[in-house]
Structures are given as C-alpha cells and as structure tokens.
C-alpha cells in the first residue's frame with residue numbers, strides 16, 4: 001500500500017485539530033449516521049476541558065487507496081517537545097496559519113524545526129471565513145518568515161491552500177472551496193513517499209507512547225527499514241546502548257481513530273506495538289543478529305523549573321491517597337518516560353524533586369493530572385533554568401507578542417517595560433512594533449526571568 005506521513009503544525013488555536021476532524025470526515029472514516037464530537041483527536045480529559053491539544057496523536061485516513069498517516073500536534077509552545085518528536089515520524093508538514101492572525105511565535109518555532117529536518121511544507125491558510133481574514137498579507141508574512149529562517153530556494157516552492165477547517169473546504173483561490181480534495185491532492189503530490197527498503201535490516205524508531213486500558217503501554221513507531229512480522233525474534237536497542245531480545249506479538253496499524261490488528265509492517269508506516277516491557281521513546285526495534293539502532297531523538301532543553309515536594313503542611317494527607325516521597329518519585333519517573341521534554345533532578349532533600357519543563361502550562365498540566373490521580377504534593381514557584389556556557393551565565397529567551405488596538409498600545413508596552421526591568425546602560429530585551437490592520441503588535445524578546 002502507498003503511504004504518506006504528514007504532521008500538522010501551527011501556532012496555538014490556528015485550527016489544526018479542527019482540520020483533522022474534516023479530513024477524517026471527508027475520507028469516509030465515520031459512518032454516515034455516526035455522530036462525532038468536535039475536535040475528536042483532543043481525546044483526553046484536560047484537552048477537552050481546556051480546548052487545547054496537549055499530546056501529539058496519530059490517525060490515518062485513506063484517499064483513493066493511499067494511506068495518509070497524520071500526526072496532530074499541539075500549538076502551545078510549552079508542548080514544543082511533542083512537535084519535535086512528531087517530526088521524526090513524518091516526511092512532510094502542513095503548516096497552518098490563521099488567515100487573520102498570520103504567523104505567530106510558535107509558527108516560527110515549528111516551521112524552523114520542519115525546515116531544519118528538511119521536511120517539505122504545504123502552507124494552509126486557515127479560517128478564511130473570518131471577517132477580518134487578510135489572506136494575501138498573511139501569505140506575504142509567511143514568505144518573509146521562510147526567508148528569515150534561511151529557507152533554501154527549493155523550500156520556498158510550497159503549495160498554498162486556503163481553508164475553512166470548520167466547513168471542511170480547501171482551495172488555491174481564497175474565494176472558493178467546496179471540499180478538502182485539493183488538500184488531499186497536495187499531500188499526495190508534494191509529500192514524498194517514505195524512503196527505505198523493506199528487505200533490509202529492521203529499523204523501527206519509537207517516537208511516541210500511548211496507553212490502553214486493555215493492552216497497557218503502546219509504542220508508536222515509524223518503520224524506517226525492513227519488515228517486522230509478529231512472533232519473530234527481534235531486539236530493542238535501548239537508550240543506554242544495551243540490546244534487549246524480545247518478540248513482538250501485538251502489532252497494530254492506524255485506521256481512522258482505531259487501531260487495526262496486523263501481522264506484518266509496511267515500509268514507512270506508523271505502527272503501534274503492545275506488550276513490550278519498558279520500551280520507551282528514542283529506542284529502535286531492530287534485528288537481533290545485526291542490530292542497527294537509529295540515532296535517538298534529541299529535543300530542546302527545558303526552560304523553567306519547579307520544586308515538587310511532599311506535603312508537609314498541617315493539612316497534609318486530607319486530599320490525596322499518594323502522599324509519600326516514594327509515591328512522588330515513582331509518579332515523576334513514570335512521567336519522564338513518556339514526556340521527553342521534562343527532566344527531573346534530585347535536590348538536597350529526599351522529600352523534594354526539581355522538575356524542569358518548557359513552561360508553566362506544561363508543569364501545571366502535570367500537577368493537575370497528578371492531583372486527579374490522587375497524588376498530594378506541594379509545588380514551589382517556577383524559576384528559570386540557567387546554564388553556564390564558557391563561564392557565562394545564560395538564560396532562556398522567549399518571544400512575546402502582544403496585539404492591541406492603537407488606543408491601548410502605549411499603556412500595554414509600558415507595562416511590559418516595567419515587568420521586563422532594565423539593567424544599567426542597556427535594555428535586556430528588544431521591542432519591535434509591527435503595524436497590522438487597526439492594531440499594533442509589539443514583539444518583545446525578554447529574558448526568561450521577565451515572563
């Protein structure tokens with residue numbers, strides 16, 4: 001079967017998950033009378049409550065006999081690690097940009113990662129139905145962004161589609177659009193089929209983990225070379241360099257929102273594997289005789305840290321079931337296995353752990369998940385993670401964009417000024433003002449401490 005693997009990337013709320021809904025619907029994934037919830041891929045409890053995507057997830061649709069594996073990624077910068085990892089599984093990206101907001105900081109970040117990985121993009125200018133849509137300007141801003149990111153000549157030659165993800169339409173002309181056919185065609189024609197050789201040494205890279213109540217831990221992995229058949233002896237090249245011999249007995253491929261049983265992998269496909277104890281992200285399933293591990297997945301470093309401590313307050317033990325430092329450590333260690341952008345460090349005390357992540361939202365989601373699972377803990381104030389490079393103390397720098405109507409722009413930038421603080425003699429951030437239709441957009445580059 002012919003395959004295409006694509007990730008959908010964008011700034012937060014630009015409509016990725018909504019577009020996946022439409023792709024699922026139009027590829028006949030659901031029965032005609034099936035009622036399907038909106039943003040069906042945002043399947044976990046916190047995602048539904050908050051209306052955001054937190055974890056990257058896979059689905060597959062079929063178009064004229066061709067299988068398109070789609071990875072929906074989160075747009076919030078705190079979950080950037082999910083995007084980096086998703087890009088390991090695909091051969092191209094759909095870069096989604098809101099037709100009114102245009103490219104925003106996370107658009108820049110995810111596009112930068114896609115260009116670095118040499119993944120060909122399809123530009124999708126979404127929410128074309130918005131009254132304040134300005135597709136032509138947004139297109140120009142995206143070209144500027146590509147150039148700013150030092151895109152190569154051939155990377156600038158991408159197809160452009162204008163979509164209304166809610167209505168499920170795409171067209172190369174912003175005024176038109178009947179269905180998503182032009183988008184499917186663009187995927188087939190611009191995203192290269194997976195490379196590799198089905199007959200050579202087995203190489204399957206685990207890029208994500210999932211969990212099923214029936215099957216336990218599931219590894220989501222991309223077949224780069226070779227063919228895996230269930231029941232055959234294989235090896236897992238572990239992150240510590242050792243080789244663990246095993247046999248894969250439960251193999252699935254994606255089909256819409258379901259996993260379908262399979263006994264043999266197809267070259268380039270994204271598969272799901274159950275029943276392998278301890279398997280984790282970055283490991284390669286390979287031949288037991290001639291192991292050929294793929295390079296492990298590297299992702300950007302954490303930027304903020306928080307202390308997670310056993311509850312020692314007078315009210316300790318009233319809310320949670322898991323209250324000891326051993327409970328806390330085990331839960332955090334479990335999280336580190338699936339959440340590769342998190343790090344944990346021991347502190348001087350056995351009751352306390354320093355947990356590092358990409359942002360406050362990411363850590364607050366972890367805390368909320370733990371709370372709901374019955375853990376009781378105290379957390380400290382977030383601090384930025386600093387690093388010494390050549391004896392110089394370095395701090396993470398963020399880009400902070402504020403869009404306001406003209407009349408409040410002055411007040412807004414001065415309050416950011418105050419928060420950012422100043423060092424004698426020089427400003428520690430730069431402010432850019434960009435004029436947009438009826439609004440100023442102030443772009444700050446403050447140090448991590450100021451946010």
Ligand SMILES: Nc1nc2c(ncn2[C@@H]2O[C@H](COP(=O)(O)OP(=O)(O)OP(=O)(O)O)[C@@H](O)[C@H]2O)c(=O)[nH]1
Pocket residue numbers: 010011012013014015016017018019039051052053054073074075076126127128129130163164165166167
């Ligand atoms: N008017 C209009 N609204 C849209 C369109 N596409 C998405 N939306 C709305 O935009 C909001 C965000 O959509 P999502 O699909 O959750 O966006 P997302 O990019 O997946 O967001 P994250 O995963 O959290 O980054 C929702 O309220 C959608 O209904 C569109 O084409 N037109």
Ligand SMILES: [Mg+2]
Pocket residue numbers: 016017018042052053072073074075
């Ligand atoms: Mg989403």
